[in-house]
Amino acid sequence: MCGRRYLGFVLLVWFQGVLHVQTSDQPCSAPKLNNGYLIPEELAYNHESKLTYSCDKGRKPAVEGWWATSTCHNGKWSPEPQCIDEKACLPPTIPNGIYTVNTNGWYEERDIIRITCDKGYKHKNRVATAECITGTWSSVPVCEKSIHACGEPPQVPHAVIIFQGFQDFFAPDTGLQYECEDGYTIEGADTKKTIYCLSGNWTQGPVCSRVTRPGPGPVGPALGGTGGGHPPSTGSATQPAGGGTDRGHGGSGGHATSAGSGTQPEWRVNICGNPPVVPNGDVVGYGQRYLRYECSSFYKLDGPEKVVCYSDGTWSNVPYCRVNFCSVDTDGHPHLKSAGVHYMKYGEEVRLPCVQDPSWWTDHYSLVKCIYGRTVVYDCCTRFALKSDCC
Incomplete structure (x- = not known):
């Protein structure tokens, strides 16, 4: 009895799997197109195959152009082939504005639409409506930036x-x-x-x-008396990494010398121990009393460039390297060509290539901006498009 139940369960799972395979990638039957004709004209079309159609005199496709294409996707055509009156109008493109979209996807002659401009924009010349006349829109409204709107907000340090x-x-x-x-x-x-x-x-x-804490006070006179209190001149753990050009009285290779004329301070930066660690930053130079830091690429130094070694063996306030970049993972945006992660500095903008559609006659790109530390990815446009068409 248990064996029969198990066999029935296996057959059920197998049948569902077969049904799933059968219901995916379905072919399409020939679309019913009134007042038009198909190329090629067949009884059925395979999944993802395309056809071209045109319309009889006095009619036009329900998309731009006198010839249109449609793609078979799992048994359905997208967009559905349709021929409409040549005096009808297709939905207009109103940058920075919206309007009520007709459920038919097109508008009959003498239809009127009212455009609402986005926040920060106003109707140019107070024109807010458009009328469909003989297949074209009359006086299409333009939404322009309001003189009372503001641009990008100011950047405030920290x-x-x-x-x-x-x-x-x-x-x-x-x-x-x-x-x-x-x-x-x-x-x-x-x-x-x-x-x-x-x-x-x-x-x-x-x-x-x-927010600062009270410091140990200004650098005082040399520690100890003559001949005493000199720090050792050796020990790699107490010397800053790298040399740099700002070396004070240090010798070549970035090591401070132990000799002095007697008029120089009798301590070196190594009296304060190991150099402070600044994540994403490095010591690029030093003098007898200080270290000089720089940040790695795509980071910005925040705080003092130089860190002073005080006479009591403590360091002054240490800077930190603030993130100064944005990143965009192309694999996370289906319309972008896969190219891994792209990095940009603050305020930078780049064009990344888009996945090409067969209907495009030229390459398309997406404008990507690094604004306020955040990444903004716009729609795909040609390199010849106006900025307002894409972003």
Whole structure:
């Protein structure tokens, strides 16, 4: 009895698998096209095959052009071949504006649409409607930037903007909140402050100041008396890595000498022990009392460039290397050609190649920007397209 149940279960799973295979990649029957003709004209078409169609006199395809294509996808045609009156209008493209889309996908003659501009934009010459007349739209509205809108918000050192989404323009009265980075605060306020777009300008942003601890005081005179208190001149663990050109009285190879004329300070940077570690940064130079740091590529130094070794054996405040780049994983964007992860510095923009559609007559690219530390990926356009057409 158990064996029969097990066999029945196996057959059920197998049947479902066969059914799944049979229902995927289905061919398409020839579409029913009134007032038009198909090329090639067949009884059935394989999955992912394409056909071309055109329409009789007085009719036109429900897409741009007098010839149109449609693709078979799992038993259905996309887009559905259709011939409409040549006096009908196709949906217009209104940059920075929206309107009610007809469920038919097209509009009859004398149909009127009303365009609503996006926030931060207004109707040029107060034209907000368009009428379909003999297959074309009359007086298509244009949404232009409002003179009271604001552009990109100001960049504030040591602060980031807290908001979702990205845009080139911001509507009047828009508020954006800044927050100081860790280790910084706004004087006389919290760690956050909001700026507003007023009459085309942003109100004043915050000033983020570093939170500092009391230092050990200024560098004093030489330690000990004459002949005593000199630090050892050897020991690789106490010497900074690399040489650099800013070496003070050090010798070649980046090692400080133990000899002195008696008028020089009698301590070296090695009196403070190992150089402070700055993630994503390196010591690129030093003098008798300080180390000089630089950050790796795609990072920006935040804080003092030089770190001083005080006479009591302690280091002054240490900088840190702040992230100064964005990244985009092309494999995470289906419209981009797979090329791994691409890195960009703050404020940089690049064009990445798109996956080519067979209907495109030229290469397409996607504009990618690094804004406020975030990556913005726009739609695909040709290299000849206007900026407003793509982003």
